[in-house]
Amino acid sequence: MAQLEGLSLIAITDHNTAANVGAVMQVGDQLGLPVLPGMEVQTREEVHLLGIFPSLEAVLAFEQLIWQHLPKVANQPQIFGEQIVYDSADRQKGSIERLLLQSVTLGVEEVGKAITAHGGVTIAAHVNRRSYGLLGQLGFVPETLKLDAVEIDRYFSYERFMDEHQSLGRYPVLRNSDAHQLIDLVDSHSSVVLIEEPSFLALRELLLSGDVGRIRLR
Amino acid sequence: MQLAAIAEALSLSPDHGSFKDIEVKGGYSSDLLSDVMGKAAAKSIWVTNQIHPNVIAVASLIDAAAVIIAGGVQPEEGTLKKAEEVGIPLFTTDLPAFEVVGQLYQLGVRGTARSA
Incomplete structure (x- = not known):
């Protein structure tokens, strides 16, 4: 569906889990x-x-840490609803027993630090x-949160x-589809980013460069 | 109503040092700090479950009389430090927020909100 919409880079960021990331990457x-492998932590x-992480291994290690505090x-x-895990052929592999729709016992700074420690980039969602x-x-954004x-x-x-x-002008601003279902995966709901290649490293380079002229919201 | 009288009635002791007794003009309860910033009136006593240091920054911004962290949760270390720094009386209690607000109301503390 993402390909049909003409998207050239997507990230999978399920709530408090990375169980479906591997299959989508395949x-x-x-x-x-x-x-891109990712997670949305509450x-x-x-x-x-x-x-958003550089590799499947990184997101799985991060998930393991988060789950110690879930x-x-x-x-x-x-x-x-069911918390279903799928394989790359869209077959149900099983379901997650623990409730994902809850907060972890870590604060924003702790989660931010853990993302950084696993090589990821931290984005404040919606x-x-x-x-x-x-x-x-x-x-407002706590001073101690990177x-x-x-x-x-x-x-x-x-x-x-x-x-x-206005105080948020110092951060790159992205718009993402936050698509929870395929019908929400619409090209115009995402940002256009001018990066060397559709990869984690290129995206991270853009975010760290602070060159916001290379990000276009539609 | 005086803060010291409230602290005594609810058996609250401050989480840092002592506090200066002041007149509490009313109360506010919310866990959305953006909401508190926009609506809580000055000299209110603020009841919340949030424990992040931003609580104290917001309390200071709205010139809150005091903050009560309800529900038996402990504030973050940074929150305690900041409260001491800026001189906001910070209390914690095992009572759930609903109970705290109910008891405050019984004492005659009424809800205050700035009109938007």
Whole structure:
């Protein structure tokens, strides 16, 4: 679907899990579509932070660490839905028993540090939203949090965002589709980034360069 | 109502040093710091479950009378330090937020909010 939409780089960032990343990377390999491994962690403050990593190994190591701080609460499928793990042929491999829709017991700085320690980039997810966004939960970016970028969702205009949050001008601003289903995976919901090649290293180089002229939101 | 009287009634002791007794003009409860920044009135006592150091920065910004961290959670170390630094009285209690707010209300503390 991503390929049909003409996307040239996607990231898989499930909530508190990386269980489906490997399968999607395999499919991406077969189709020639680069897939970046990632995770969306819900911190103690109910802030959603995205970690995008250089390799599958890195995201799995990060996931292992996060899971040490994910309370052992069982999922209730009738309320939260099944937490299904698929293989690269779209067959159900199993499901995750522990509830993923909850906060880990680590704060934003701890999660940010762990992402960095695993070689990843840290992006504050959907910061324009009242709930689960860094600004909504914590009011402003804590001085001690190292952020590589902030993300606004597809419903929010960049101009309005910059107008309301001038202090965030120092971070690269991305817009991602945050697609939870295939129908949301729309080309125009994502940012255009001018990078050497569609890879993690090139994306990281862009975010660290602070050269925001190379990011275009539509 | 005086802060010392509230602390005594709810059996609260500050998480750092002592505090200067001041007049509490009302109360506010929210865990969304953005909401508190926008709406809580000055000299309010703020009841929350958040423990991040930004709590103190926001409390200082709105000129809160005090912060009560409810629900038996412990503030982060940075939060304690910052509270001491900026002189915001910080209390923790095992009582859930609902109980704390209920008890404050019984004492005559009323909700305050700045109009947007």
